[in-house]
Amino acid sequence: MPNTPTHDFLTVATSLVMTPAIFSILRTAEVVQSSAVIVTTVIVVAHNVSGMLFSPDLDLDSRIHKRWGILLFIWKPYKWCIPHRHFWSHGLVIPPILRLGYFFGMIIMLIFASEVIARTFGFPLPDYHQSVAKSIIDWFVGHPVITLSTALGFITGGAVHSIADWLVTGGKHLIHMLFVPPRQPARVARKSYPGSMMWLFNPFSHVRPDHF
Numbered sequence: 001m002p003n004t005p006t007h008d009f010l011t012v013a014t015s016l017v018m019t020p021a022i023f024s025i026l027r028t029a030e031v032v033q034s035s036a037v038i039v040t041t042v043i044v045v046a047h048n049v050s051g052m053l054f055s056p057d058l059d060l061d062s063r064i065h066k067r068w069g070i071l072l073f074i075w076k077p078y079k080w081c082i083p084h085r086h087f088w089s090h091g092l093v094i095p096p097i098l099r100l101g102y103f104f105g106m107i108i109m110l111i112f113a114s115e116v117i118a119r120t121f122g123f124p125l126p127d128y129h130q131s132v133a134k135s136i137i138d139w140f141v142g143h144p145v146i147t148l149s150t151a152l153g154f155i156t157g158g159a160v161h162s163i164a165d166w167l168v169t170g171g172k173h174l175i176h177m178l179f180v181p182p183r184q185p186a187r188v189a190r191k192s193y194p195g196s197m198m199w200l201f202n203p204f205s206h207v208r209p210d211h212f
């Protein structure tokens with residue numbers, strides 16, 4: 001799989017390609033210029049945040065964790081629960097949204113835990129976790145275009161990472177199949193190029209890309 005700097009480069013490079021493409025698509029669809037700028041900006045920012053902060057590689061010890069600083073602990077349960085390089089971290093569409101939902105849930109739980117600790121020490125606090133959760137959900141429900149743009153950017157940011165991992169894995173298999181005589185045909189067939197992509201789409205797949 002590509003290393004973190006390579007993934008970062010791919011994330012930024014794809015966002016630079018996406019920016020004029022999304023803007024021109026929106027303008028072609030006769031979206032007013034100011035709205036097109038806002039939607040393009042939200043998608044591109046979400047794409048970069050997804051690729052560099054909410055990376056699929058949060059499922060293992062990686063440079064991504066260090067980027068979270070003191071909030072690193074938020075991702076520990078995620079790393080413990082999500083199988084390494086499986087659909088639930090490296091799949092398309094669902095896993096990037098899952099990470100966003102997980103982050104939201106952890107923030108609300110942290111606020112709740114702070115309330116419980118404060119009450120234990122005799123400082124009764126209102127239920128901030130409920131009001132914060134409701135405010136955030138209400139805001140996103142009230143701004144569906146921004147919500148969809150954020151979701152789309154998160155999906156594309158995760159997809160660039162997962163597809164790069166898949167291409168490297170599949171590329172190695174392809175070179176192996178083309179240039180290395182198959183001494184163990186059954187094993188090569190099982191790890192063939194098309195089979196290696198099942199983890200991108202199938203949450204129940206036991207096929208995972210190789211680790212390099």
Ligand SMILES: [Zn+2]
Pocket residue numbers: 001056057090161165
């Ligand atoms: Zn990866």
